[in-house]
Amino acid sequence: MNIILLGPPGAGKGTQARFLVDGRGMVQLSTGDMLREARSSGTEMGRRVAEVMDKGHLVTDEIVIGLIREKIEAGQVGSGIIFDGFPRTLAQADALEALLAEKGMRLDRAVEMRVDDEVLVDRVSGRSTCANCGEVYHDQTKPVPSDGHCSVCSGTKFNRRADDNAESLRTRLMAYYKQTSPLIGYYYAKGILVAVDGLREIPEVAEEVRRVLDRSETVGA
Numbered sequence: 001m002n003i004i005l006l007g008p009p010g011a012g013k014g015t016q017a018r019f020l021v022d023g024r025g026m027v028q029l030s031t032g033d034m035l036r037e038a039r040s041s042g043t044e045m046g047r048r049v050a051e052v053m054d055k056g057h058l059v060t061d062e063i064v065i066g067l068i069r070e071k072i073e074a075g076q077v078g079s080g081i082i083f084d085g086f087p088r089t090l091a092q093a094d095a096l097e098a099l100l101a102e103k104g105m106r107l108d109r110a111v112e113m114r115v116d117d118e119v120l121v122d123r124v125s126g127r128s129t130c131a132n133c134g135e136v137y138h139d140q141t142k143p144v145p146s147d148g149h150c151s152v153c154s155g156t157k158f159n160r161r162a163d164d165n166a167e168s169l170r171t172r173l174m175a176y177y178k179q180t181s182p183l184i185g186y187y188y189a190k191g192i193l194v195a196v197d198g199l200r201e202i203p204e205v206a207e208e209v210r211r212v213l214d215r216s217e218t219v220g221a
């Protein structure tokens, strides 16, 4: 089963993707993670995307489609792919469909994670991730353990994203509404849209994601 997690920044896409990787052996393809890796590797592409990302704008379709193509061509598909943060534009959605068709694959579900805009600022401004294993923490709702060790891998280094600030979030939210939210209608029309309430506690959202993936009906079906 290949799926997309759709939702604004802070909706919980990365957190839920980790549950699916651990629980189902799926592979998470996050264009945000790939771009952060590219920027820290100091390549020409990394330098070009860093400024765009920090301001909260989208990088070009060409770059992200190229990154996804590389991963799919490398055959990293596990028991299914979770596209996290991709596609973000209609052009990316069309390119993904063509790319999957080329490989004899298809998308089975687009999971819309519904949240209120008001919670997003709090969610992104308090978050950090373990530099070693990527476990996600939040200052208020899931703080780093008091002994300073990651509860999953015991790592001691935690990163905060340069774009997790109120100003960049506003730009990212605008990019979401202008460029990405039309994908909800796009996948509805394709008959593969499902929706979950992303405002609930993390394990409850995980349970709902599990349910909508196992169920045969989609939104409007």
Ligand code: AMP
Residues within 6 Å of the ligand: 009, 031, 032, 033, 035, 052, 053, 054, 056, 057, 058, 059, 060, 061, 064, 084, 085, 086, 087, 088, 089, 092, 163, 172
């Ligand atoms: P994310 O980790 O998904 O929140 O992405 C962080 C940043 O990377 C975004 O604000 C964009 O600047 C860039 N980015 C990630 N995925 C995409 C994409 N599919 N298309 C364009 N830009 C992207």
